[in-house]
Amino acid sequence: MTVEILLFMAVGVVTIVTAAMMLLSQNAVHSALFLIVNFIGVAFLYLMLEAPFLAMVQIAVYAGAIMVLFLFVIMLLGAEKTGAGANLRRFPWLAPVAVTLAVSFIISVGAALTQGQIDAQAPEARDAQVRFVHAAPIAMSESVEGGLPANRTFVLRVNDEVIDESFVFGDETEFVEVAPGLVNIGLRATADGQDLVTTTLELTANSVQTAVLAGEEAISFYSVAQPDTAGLTVFNAYPALPALAFGDLKGELFDDARRILPVGADEVAFGTASAPLQYPADFPNWVAYAPGSIEDVSRITDAAELRDVVVRISEFLPEMRYNEDALVVIGTERRPDGSLRPTATRLDAASLEPFGSVRTIGGMLFIDYLLPFQLVAMLLLAAMVGVIVITYRGEHVPKPSRATRRKVARPLTSVIASQTGSDLAEDDAPKLPEKTEPVAGD
């Protein structure tokens, strides 16, 4: 039993127990609190179901806003205690009927599930996604366009289906969906119909791959899987060197010497990609060099040493930004005279948003479901107006009470004194309270 199933069982038990406590508890405040725990458990299940956006909305809207509204109304009405009116049941037959209904519902759906009437087996596998990149400086044909030799174009086929009619050096195709398994890839020259590459790639389900055409003599496709974490992935398509290491080339203060601060622990062999690296913010001057070719990377005095073995990544890609998410292919390109020189190309990291991500949901919400979204917004507005109308009691004017309206012309003691002719003691006489001005701004 995997950790995931154990987690599911734990959270499932929590949701069922809190739902039961919500139903059984006599105090409505306790019920609301149990329901909040239930909702948080359901949000956790959404996370397990690849719906992180919905999980957050569940916590913010359901467990947050709606339940606060419930608690607010319970407190406002003072309706915590609910057992009082239990004796005046109007439908005594309701309890057995309700229990029968619930049990029959569980039995019918459960039977359908166990009998296989509902097709809910393992989730469907998604097709593999693959794109192709041309990074092999294939010797150019004899034809000359405007003084420069033209690149040879190729037809790219996947399982005998044409993906790109004119696949030339530096091209990058869109992602194509391919059924997982062994995939035949063919590259045929447009001019003479010669097959340059016929190879097979193994693509697993749900994977996202970039197939890079690399090499100078022996040309083939090398596939790179999309890494799980964000960062700068560097692909080695530089056939002159067996492996590449990466570093930040810095000048030394008060000295002509320079040094390379290595980045990333691993050396990257030809046809493979590095682990994701972080592109720094402070004017980086990244280079790729052959490990071992420079005697001492911490102090380089020989300029020739640098020139021979180094591919200057940052100079080729001045548009690279801090912490960028990209795939950089280091390879060679052919000069017009036919010689080769190192180059670096930047590709967008990926492409495919994972299922259920905020961007996927947002895109669907504002493109495919724009009208329902607007209708729901109108509904919320109508609900808001409705709430105000229902609870509005008209203008509240406090009735002036009789006590303050009665006017007393003379104190009672003076009336008694004038009728009996004898003064009451001043101390014993009841006195009217001082007239006070009502406090403004009440």
Place this chain on the structure above:
Amino acid sequence: MVPTEAFVILSMVLFAMGTLGVLLRRNAIIVFMSVELMLNSANLALVAFSRQWQNADGQLFTFFVMTVAAAEVAVGLAIMVAIFRTKQSINIDELHLMEG
């Protein structure tokens, strides 16, 4: 990976409990909370099937159900406040204004 059936069974049990709450409890606020529980269990089934078919439409529907539930709760609680003002009770056995 947890099978979709497990999520559907859990959602079914929660839905049945919500039904029991609606039918058996007398406090209108608890009845309302049970309705929320039922909506939530339906949402859970929607999201589970959405993963099953790798189709995000189910998640969109859950989103809309949540919005409608928010509107429904606001109006429902307002009605409850209005009733409580006149009858001083939210026990639904005492509320039979519409009886002929």
